[in-house]
Amino acid sequence: MPDAIHIIRAKRDGHELTGEQIDWVVKGFTDGVVANEQMSALAMAIVLQGMTRAETARWTAAMIATGRRLDFRDLPRPTVDKHSTGGVGDKITLPLAPLVAACGAAVPQLAGRGLGYTGGTLDKLESIRGWTASMSAERMHELLADPAVGAVWSAAGADLAPADRKLYALRDVTGTVESIPLIASSIMSKKIAEGTGALVLDVKVGTGAFMTDIADARELATSMVEIGRDAGVRTVALLTAMDTPLGRTAGNALEVAESLEVLAGGGPPDVVDLTLVLAREMLAAAGIDGVDPADRLADGSAMDRWRTMIAAQGGDPDAPLPRAAHTMTVTAASGGVVTRLDALAVGIAAWRLGAGRAQQGDPVQHGAGVEIHCRPGDPVQPGQPILTLHTDTPEVFDDATAALAGAWTIASDYEPTPLVLDRIL
Template sequence: MADAVSVIAAKRDGNTLDSDQIAWMVDAYTRGEVADEQMSALTMAILLRGMNRREIADWTAAMIASGRRMDFSTLARPTVDKHSTGGIGDKITLPLAPLVAACGAAVPQLSGRGLGYTGGTLDKLESIPGWRADLTADEMTRILDDPAVGAVVCAAGADLAPADKKLYALRDVTATVESIPMIAASIMSKKIAEGTGALVLDVKCGSGAFMSTLGDAQELARTMVDLGTDAGVRTVALVTDMNTPLGRTAGNALEVEESVEVLAGGGPADVVELTLALAREMVAAAGLDVDPADKLADGTAMDRWRAMIAAQGGDPDAALPVARHTHEVTAERSGVLTRLDARAVGIAAWRLGAGRERQGQPVQAGAGVRWHAALGDTVTAGQPLLTLCTDTPERFDRALDALTGGWTVEDGSAQERRLILDRIG
C-alpha cells in the first residue's frame, strides 16, 4: 500500500509514479487522509519534475473517479462540447453553443465563473434577467433532448471531479498552478466526466492568456488532446491568438450584447471567424455534414439561442443591464491602431467591476470596456478609443492605470492578425 511520504519522495527524486500510487494519493487527499501540506509538496515536485503521458492519464482518471460521471448516451443526437482556456473578450461560447445545436448536435456546455481578469461564461449569461446557471442532471438532459433547443450552458455540479476543486484551491495558494500536466488534468477530468462524445479545445496564447508563449500553448493543447483520445473522447485543439482581445467588448452584459449581434448576422469579424472555425470543428467531430455558416445566416442559430436562454429561465427579450457611469478615453494622436494589449484591457474591465478577486464575490453586470477601433483601423486625434463602464465611478482611476501603455497608434499599417495559430489532433 502506498503512503504519502514515499510518493512525494519518489517524484521529488525524478521517478515515475505508478498507477496505484497516483490513484491512492488523489483518493486519500480527497477523503482528507493526506494532509494539505503533503499534497502541496507533491504538486510542487510535479511542477519541478513533470509527468509522462501515462502518469497524466492516471492522474486525470483518479480525479474523474473521485466523483460521478455524467451519461448522455440516451440522447438521439451526438454530443460535442468546447472548452476555452480563457481570454479577454472571449464570449465565443455564447453564439457557439446554439449554433452547433442548430447543426444537429447536442451541446452540454459546463462552464465556470470568472476569477481575476479573465471573464466567466456564467457571469456573462447571469446578466440576462431570470437566467440560471444551476441545473440538475435531469434538467440538462431534458433541455438537450428538446429538438427545439439542444444546447445548455450551466455550472458543473459539486460531485463532478470533486478532487479537482480541492486540488485547484491548493495549487492556487502554493504557486503550483503553472504545471502543464496538472492544468491539463484539471480541465480534462471535468470534460471527460461530463460524458461528451467529442470535444474541441480553444487554447489561448498571448498576453491575455494563461499560456503566454506559443510553445507552452502547443504543449498544453497536445497534452489535453492526448488525454481525451486516451479516454475515448474525439478531441481536437485550436491554438488561438490572445495578444489582442476578441471582439469590441470585455464585460458581462457587454459581451452578451455582442454575442447576440453575431447571431443576428453581424458582430465583429474576429468573433465571427473564431465562432465558425470552432463550430466547423465541433460539427465534424460529431460526425455531421452541415456548414455552420448556413445556420448563422438563416437565423436558425438565433432561434436556438432564444430557446436556450428561455429553457434556463431567462428572458431573451429583456433589456440587459447598463452601467450607470461611463468614461471615454480618446486617441492622443492620429494614425493606425497597431496594438491593443489583451491583458491591459482585461485588468481594466476587472477593476471596473466585471470580475472578482476571490470566489463568491459579486460582479457588476454592466461593467467593462468597449473599444471603438480594431487593429488596422485609422483613428483621429481626439476621437473616442475606449469607453469604460461601471456602477462605481471611483474605480475609473485604477482602470485607467491598467490601460497605461496598453495600445499603440502610429503611422503606417498594422501587421495582419493571425487568429488561429495551430491545429492539434
C-alpha cells in the same frame, strides 16, 4: 500498500508513479486521508519533475473516479463540447453553443465564472434576467434530448471530479498552479466527467491569456488532446491569438449584446470567424457532415435556438440587458493606424471597473466593462474615441485608466496576424 511519504519521495527523485500510487493518493487526498501538506509537497514535486503521458492520463482518470460521470450516450444526437482556456472578450461560447445545436449536435456546455481579468461565461449569462446555471443532471439530460433546445450552459456540479476542486484550491495558495500536467488534468477531468463524446479545445496564446508563450500553449494543447483520446473522447485543439481582445467588448452584459449581434448575422469579424471555425471543428468531431454553420447564422435558426435555450434555463430573452450608470471615454492623442491593443491591459481595466472579481464569491457588476471603438488595423484621428469605460462606481475610473497606460500603439503601418495559430490533433 502505498503511502504518501513514499509517493512524495518517488516523484521528488524523478521516478514515474505507478497507477496504484496515483489512484491511492488522489482518492486519499479527496477523502482526507492524505493531508494538505502532503499533497502540497507532491504537487510541488510534480511542478519540478513533471509527469509522463501515462501518469497524466492516470491522474486525470483518478480525479474523475472521485465523483460522478455523466452519461449522454442514449441521446438521439451526438454530443460535443468546447473549452476555452480563457481570454479577454472571449464570448465565443455564447453564440457557439446555440449555433452548433442548430446544426444537429447536442452541446453539454459546462462553464465557469471569471476570476481576475478573465471573464466567465456564467457571469455573462447571469446578466440576463432570470437566467440560472443551476440544474440537475436529469434536467440537463432532458434539455439536451429536447429537439428544440439541444444545448445547455451549466455550472459544474460538486459531484463532478471533486478531487480537482480540492486540489485546485490547494495549488492556488502553494505556488503550484504552473504545471502543464496538472493544468491539463484539471481541465480534462471535468470535461471528460461531463460525458461529452467529442471535445474541441481553444487554447489561447498571448498577453491576455494564461499561456503567453506559444511553445507552452502547444505543450498544454497536446497534453489535453492526448488525455482526451486516452479516455475515449474525440479531441482536437486550436491555438488562437489573444494579444488583442476578441471583438469590441470586454464585460458581462456588453459581451452578451455583442453575441446577439453575431447571432443576428452581424458582429465583429474576428468573433464571427472564430465562432464559425470552432463550430466547424465541433461538427466534424461529432461526425456531422453537410451542414454549414454560416447558413444557420444567416437564416436565423441559431438565434431561434439561443432564445429557446435562454428561456429553458429561466431567462427572459427579451429583457433589456443591464447598463452601467456611468461611462468615460478615452481618446486618441495622435492620428494614424492602431497597430496594437493590449488584451491584458483591457482585461485589467474591465476587472477594475467591476466586471470581474478578485476572489471566488465576489459580486460582479453586470453592466461594467470596456467598449472598444478602435482595433488594430483601424484608422484613427486625434481626439477620436478609442475606448469607453462602463461602471456603476465612477470612483474606479482612475484605476481603470491607469491600467490602460501604454495599452495601444498608433503608427502608420499595420501588419495583421492570424487568429488561428495552430491545430493539434
